Amino acid sequence: MIRSVRHADIAAKAQQAPGQWVLAQTYPSGVTAAAMARCVRLGERPGGTAYRPAGRYDARIDTVPDGVSLWVRCLLDTPAVLAAGLRWLFDTEQPDTAVVTHLGMSIPGAGNRWYGLAPSGADGQVVISANVSRVTWVRDDDTRPANPLGYGELEWLKGLIEHLGYAVNGAWNGYPGISGSISLAQAAHPSLTAAVDRYRAGCLAHPAAGVFCGCEAWKQAIAAAVRPAYTEVSR
Incomplete structure (x- = not known):
């Protein structure tokens, strides 16, 4: 009963x-x-x-x-955190001097989660990933997490993203792993795409160093990027 x-x-x-x-x-x-x-x-x-x-x-x-x-x-903050990440990907103007890696940036979430925001992930699509922040492993088995993403968590996040008005192309990984990804149909903001293109071109002053250049100008270009912002997170 x-x-x-x-x-x-x-x-x-x-x-x-x-x-x-x-x-x-x-x-x-x-x-x-x-x-x-x-x-x-x-x-x-x-x-x-x-x-x-x-x-x-x-x-x-x-x-x-x-x-x-x-x-x-x-997860009081999760919808607002995702909304902030989506605003960064699609609505935030990046300076024309900024460079941003194709893997983008991350934003902390509630409940031992962080979210990756990739402007140009798999197949060049915008990809949002959900990840376990602090992983613990099953005793005597360091390949099996004791606190993976929840069963159905990625499906729930997919539905939430769609509820916020964004079309989803696909999803992969997730439970019982520690990371899962969701690809979106919409392209990133044009200024963010341009910042990614500048990153891929590498440091023009030191082409041999490429994206790994350590010169001050390259560091300033990385620092010039507008980051996603949301701080009211209940951990």
């Missing part, structure tokens, strides 16, 4: 400790637990309306002796 829970109480408890996992309920069926995890991430019925707005809460499921447990955590 499934223990009855008030999801409003679980959501409130999770909100008091942003980024920390809170046990919500244990289900006899993994299918039911996975469906509820999706409802939590999207704030959908049945049961997920306590976790609105969509993107404020994350969810994971774990197999336990008496079934499959659903855990939730509040």
Whole structure:
């Protein structure tokens, strides 16, 4: 028999400790637990309306002796962090002297996450990556993370990006790894693309050194780039 829970109480408890996992309920069926995890991430019925707005809460499921447990955590800052990253990629004007690597920059997120913002990633597309900030490994196995990206986390991020108005081309990696990537259809801001082109051209004053030049002019060009900005992050 499934223990009855008030999801409003679980959501409130999770909100008091942003980024920390809170046990919500244990289900006899993994299918039911996975469906509820999706409802939590999207704030959908049945049961997920306590976790609105969509993107404020994350969810994971774990197999336990008496079934499959659903855990939730509040990520108050994640939608705003992603929005800040998207603004940097698509709406921020870069100085015409700046250089930016094709791998772009990063922005810290809530819940032991950081997000990579690549203006020209796989196949030249804009790519956003979700990454575990502080990885712990399964004891006696340094190839298997004990705290990977959550099951369905990349799908949830993809949905959140689409909810913010950006078309997604594809996604790869993610659970049970420590990093996952999402490619977007829209090209980066023209000034950011130009900054990447200048990076790829390398230091014109010292062509032999290329992008690895250590001269003052090249350092100043790197420093001139406008960085993504969002600091109100609950770790």
